[in-house]
Amino acid sequence: MINQKMYGVLQEATWTLFWTSVIVGIGSGFYQGFNAAVINAPQTTMGLWIRNIECAKHNQSKSPTVNDTERWCKVLSEKEQEKMFKENPTLNVIWTGIASIYTLGSVIGALSIIPICQRFGRKGALLFNGIPCITSSLVLGLSYVAHSYWMLAAGRLINGFGAGVCASIATIYLTEIAPLSLRGLFGIIRGVCLFGGQLCAQVLGHPSILGTSTLWPYLFGFGLLPALMQFVLLPFCPDSPCYLYLDRDSTKKGTKALKRLRGDLVFEIELAELKNKQEFDAEANESVSVAGLFKDPFLRHCILIAVIMNMGTELVGYSAILFYSTSVFLGSGMGQSAAVTATIGTGILMLVACIIVATFIDKVGRRIVLLVGYVGMLVVTSAITVFIVLFETFVEKESEGKGDDEASKKNNPYIWTTYASAACVYLFLVCYSVGPGIVPSVLASEMFTQGSRTAAVCFSIALSALAAFFVTVLFPLASSAIGGYTFLVFVGLQVFYIFYAYFNVLETKGKESEEIVKDIRTQWERKKKS
Numbered sequence: 001m002i003n004q005k006m007y008g009v010l011q012e013a014t015w016t017l018f019w020t021s022v023i024v025g026i027g028s029g030f031y032q033g034f035n036a037a038v039i040n041a042p043q044t045t046m047g048l049w050i051r052n053i054e055c056a057k058h059n060q061s062k063s064p065t066v067n068d069t070e071r072w073c074k075v076l077s078e079k080e081q082e083k084m085f086k087e088n089p090t091l092n093v094i095w096t097g098i099a100s101i102y103t104l105g106s107v108i109g110a111l112s113i114i115p116i117c118q119r120f121g122r123k124g125a126l127l128f129n130g131i132p133c134i135t136s137s138l139v140l141g142l143s144y145v146a147h148s149y150w151m152l153a154a155g156r157l158i159n160g161f162g163a164g165v166c167a168s169i170a171t172i173y174l175t176e177i178a179p180l181s182l183r184g185l186f187g188i189i190r191g192v193c194l195f196g197g198q199l200c201a202q203v204l205g206h207p208s209i210l211g212t213s214t215l216w217p218y219l220f221g222f223g224l225l226p227a228l229m230q231f232v233l234l235p236f237c238p239d240s241p242c243y244l245y246l247d248r249d250s251t252k253k254g255t256k257a258l259k260r261l262r263g264d265l266v267f268e269i270e271l272a273e274l275k276n277k278q279e280f281d282a283e284a285n286e287s288v289s290v291a292g293l294f295k296d297p298f299l300r301h302c303i304l305i306a307v308i309m310n311m312g313t314e315l316v317g318y319s320a321i322l323f324y325s326t327s328v329f330l331g332s333g334m335g336q337s338a339a340v341t342a343t344i345g346t347g348i349l350m351l352v353a354c355i356i357v358a359t360f361i362d363k364v365g366r367r368i369v370l371l372v373g374y375v376g377m378l379v380v381t382s383a384i385t386v387f388i389v390l391f392e393t394f395v396e397k398e399s400e401g402k403g404d405d406e407a408s409k410k411n412n413p414y415i416w417t418t419y420a421s422a423a424c425v426y427l428f429l430v431c432y433s434v435g436p437g438i439v440p441s442v443l444a445s446e447m448f449t450q451g452s453r454t455a456a457v458c459f460s461i462a463l464s465a466l467a468a469f470f471v472t473v474l475f476p477l478a479s480s481a482i483g484g485y486t487f488l489v490f491v492g493l494q495v496f497y498i499f500y501a502y503f504n505v506l507e508t509k510g511k512e513s514e515e516i517v518k519d520i521r522t523q524w525e526r527k528k529k530s
Helices: 002-012 016-037 043-060 066-073 078-082 089-112 112-146 149-177 180-204 217-236 240-247 252-261 265-282 292-294 297-315 320-331 336-364 366-399 405-410 416-434 439-446 450-504 512-527
Strands: none
Touching: 002 336, 002 439, 016 112, 016 149, 016 180, 016 217, 016 252, 043 078, 043 149, 043 320, 066 078, 089 112, 089 149, 089 450, 112 149, 112 217, 112 240, 112 292, 149 240, 149 366, 149 439, 149 450, 180 217, 180 336, 180 439, 240 252, 240 265, 240 450, 252 265, 265 336, 292 450, 297 320, 297 336, 297 439, 297 450, 297 512, 320 416, 320 450, 336 366, 366 439, 366 450, 405 450
């Protein structure tokens, strides 16, 4: 059965397509996932490094204050290290800046790469992106030697630039080189590699591996490897046949690229379709800028759907759950090292869930897995809100002021809420990986024709990164102010996304972009009349 299925796949695709997808998936998806998560596990260790830098500065000062010396130079116990970001607002601001500037870099990268992608192609844009990707890894690694957290922040900014390009251009590239019946599978490959990169960062960042006071800079060196691999191997892969044939009007190069990517069963059919698009859909193949997307009323409607759905990858609470997960694990009685290990478990579950979805997304469709994911997240987030509020009310408050804080927590009848919260964290991330975490970017690449696809996908990814920035910055502040009730915001947003996706997102599986656009236009015109 499996052999027959594989044989059917190979009738439509070639090994060149598989290897190209793997190279782009690792070089872009794995790179993005690894670098997004690389500072999470060694956060405490890197925070101590920042304290040492500030301590040295204050010791060199002519008039250091007692409070400053105490704040930056005091030797902290393990328990004090867990609370050092809360109790040192300046350190918390520095760390929040280092963490969040990555997303601002992604916004800049996704928007600035548009003209390069339109002029030099998808492959050309990814090769150009090798420069910031490689540079950022070197800057990040050398920040430790230079004793400069400003250098670390600069490296994260450049790092984010590269990640923004990876997220947008790799999605377009994989969508355009994939056969119609396997487009969902190849679109999800980047997501599988992304979650694989996050998992690898969690494992390598464990305190027993590279998450130590002297080895954490090597984490950034490891992040250099996927970027180098793509930079070296991608020149041997074909560019997008759609780009060559339609954007560059290069019939010969487009045919050659398609021949390398398609099996005999579909090559002639797809070549005929490209010829038909070139001859009869010339207007749809003309490059559209971001401004052009908003000038045309129908394209404005389409980009609104794409932007809202892609912003949802962050607004539904993913970053907030990750932020809170370590605290949940610590609250259940785990030590710092055990909590990091438990976080690795979330990475494993996300990767497995994404792999499973990749195997059937072209059968059940994008819309179904998206809605199932949203509904599952709504149920789990509602539950985790209740559990966290119960924990904060009956466990944390009652243990305050007692001598043996940990003992009083363990004997509290509501301690079960920490274990329930931990289970909810796992369930939430599985639901997120099933659809909401990766499908919106695939949808954005499918619901636009050749000329508008680049600007639309890049703009959607940029706004998604901007949403991630605001969540990263605002969630810790909201959490400090209202505690577990913060998750009610995400409950409301998840309800919104369930209804929005149900009424606005059309199924795209097995359809050409022109057919999808036609369906969206029909729906749009029907709504205008009603």
